[in-house]
Amino acid sequence: MNSVDNKKLPFVALSVLPDGNGGCTPCPALMTEAELIRFLRIPEISKAKDHSNVVANLKRMHDLPCIHICKQPLYPLDAIRKWIEEKLLKEQR
DSSP, rough: GGGGGGGGOOOOOEEEOOOSSOOOEEEEEEHHHHHHHHHHHHHHHOOOOOOOHHHHHHHHHHHOOOOEEEEEEEHHHHHHHHHHHHHHHHHHO
């Protein structure tokens, strides 16, 4: 038995994104806007024709976490998960 066996390791839930062909791909730690749209399932829940407008609204009106690298918006998976949890807690009140 090695020393790792005696320690509690944190549970890591892996996130996946639908690939559009009935399968899934791993979700990166920093998502592009297209990946975020799939992660949040915006095409399935929104009637908007331009899903980028939905993301822009979430950033502007609901404080969706976003960082910019090389002028490109990226969405940290952990921050998005925390944002979802905070939204859930607000709606349960």
